[in-house]
Amino acid sequence: MTDTQTSPPVTVTLKSGPTGAGSIDDFELFYARRALDRFRTRLGRQGLLDLLAADIEEGNAFLRESARASDGNFKAGTTVLAAQGLTSGEFLAWMDGAFAGDDERVLLAAHPEHYAMGTDAIGARVVENIGPHVCSFYMGGWGTDAMAWAADAAELLPESEFPRKMSSNLFLEDGTVVGRALIQFGDTPDGFTANLTVYFPVTCPDEVLDHHLRHYAVEFRNWIIAAAAAQA
Template identity: 35%
Template structure:
């Protein structure tokens, strides 16, 4: 599979087929996802919240210090996608599920079917109409999300006029402290859709928070775009 400093390792099947590192990595990823799904199913709801309470409290203090130090200045974490085979209208119609479901069982299935598979560090839904407990940078954070709040002009200024559809959103810590803005954009192409997903964090946050969340956006929205496409193939 690999060779480094004189070490090499080769894996093969009884048929003699030699497996690449990528093939075994894919098996490992499949098993990791299966294991996470099992744990998240067993811990879904209050059990997960109880488990993470101390980390969430520590993160709230950490993020509040960053917010204060930033003095109202922000920077973006962003990822772009080009998708074929799905339009912006199709994705947005499917994306309505992100608003959650109102019954206890509906919210449970929404989390397990849609949110949990989208990213390994989606731990639980928050106790709000829209919200989630997830890792921001390197810290577990309980977020309340609101897409009805009017975002400031400086947030809108991140937008690109060539993207016709825009999805602003505002994120708060559990006590209502404003934490971030989101400003997502979509535009149809001849064979699909371009997506631009960004979160605008307080500027004093360390670079690893911006880098880690760019990775986070890439993972979760790749999952959601692919899932949306698959829903239209059924």
């Protein structure tokens, strides 16, 4: 008779030593963020873009082919976050200042897979992971009535509850629309709710969409925390 019993998972518990609060996972996250910030700073913006040039070419080719095969059809997913201790107006004012400022570090720090965020001759450029792919894309409109889709989006929430809304196309340097974003904010008695919807071509694997919903959760959580710290 074959023994099919599996071994219990190995666990490690911190009993004593460090005087600061936190778990081993917290310590590791702190050191990972510190190391990442060091590499970003040493390489600089152009150094990072040069390092990732081949990855970006491959990632953009994936998005371009997905858009071509999907013929303008998109699928959506939404991450919902609840924040306490900060209003949506305070958060969005901080976001406006962060994106308008010269310090890219605060934007990059929100996610390990942020590589560049800023404005160039085409518009607001973002270099980050879309699923496993490193991609370089722009946010904003493209062409006449480019944002008309947002008014008819199934994910659009009532204006009375979510009065602060922003919509955007995601497009490549050659103008190919490879996605969309619709983010909506509504205040609550102790903070606000953020509904963060992303749209990708329907031929994109579902895991690409799911990973971006996780991406949203990480980056917006960290931006909200940074905005609250700036209020203190």
